[in-house]
Amino acid sequence: MPSAPRLALALAACLFARPSLAAELAVVGTGDGIDLLRALGTSAHEADASLEIAVPPSIGSDGGIAAVGSGKSPLARVARRLTEAETARGLVYTPIARLPSAIFVHPSARVAGLTADQLLAIYAGRVTNWKEVGGADLRIRVVRREEADSTLRILRASMPGWADLVITERSKTAVSTQEAIETVRLVEGAIGFGPYSRTLEVGTRVLAIDGRLPTDPGYPSAGELAFVHMNGQLPPAASRFVSFAQQAATAHEVIRSFGAVPIER
Secondary structure, eight states: OOOHHHHHHHHHHHHHOOOOOOOEEEOEEOSTTHHHHHHHHHHHHHHOTTOEEEOOSOOHHHHHHHHHHTTSOSOEEESSOOOHHHHHTTEEEEEEEEEEEEEEEOGGGOOSEEOHHHHHHHHHTSOOBGGGGTSOSOBOEEEEEOTTOHHHHHHHHHSTTOTTOOOOSSEEEESSHHHHHHHHHHSTTEEEEEEOOGGGGTTSEEOEETTBOTTSTTOSOEEEEEEEEETTOOOHHHHHHHHHHHHOHHHHHHHHHTTOEEOOO
16 A cells, blocks of 8 residues: 555645646648638637647648648648549548638729739739729739649639630749738739638738629639548547538638638538
8 A cells, every 4th residue: 555645645646737738739731711710710719628729821732631641630721622533542621611712902003993804914914004904103013823822723713814824924923822912911013812801901902803802792713711631530629620610600600700601511
């Protein structure tokens, strides 16, 4: 039998030990909808204190898929659908929100909207000054993304003339959604594109295209924000977070507050 002092110490350790903290779930992947997902993580924690959700900086949809496929992460966030090969490897795609593709400019451009043809001409390099489309006498600074970017893929699939568009060489390539937004916020005359969020309206002007804003019915271009995991390999915490994002009324309120549309299962 343990001595009385040892027994007392053991009891004290049990009484005063801190409860173990829930392990943090890092949801890696795309920069699209990153503020929305961080707000969802906060809301999920408020509903279930055992859920500790982290949404780290972007490694892209492809990076998130690779992390899940290699077992480095149980859950990824993506802004593109899976390929047949990825689905065949056991990856599961769960959409949670529809994200319109926004076109946004530095306020110095002094335009509120463009036609689809004007937008095409700007990105092709045929229109180079904002005064040519009713704006300020200011050079247009085009900000683009790499070809693998999800928003660029959506624009190529949905906007007239974008499928074969060769974007002007006089452009800056941003390597993430956040870099594209910050560049447009900082550079006079800049124009960029990315997934719509109400946070875009801070420091930039979101344009109407053919008279429709991203939040209007009939807006021509939108993609999906989704989770990806391996079939049969979703830990309990990740499963609860996915279910929360899909089904909880508070989650849908968060999604709508960012200008997106919930996708219910």
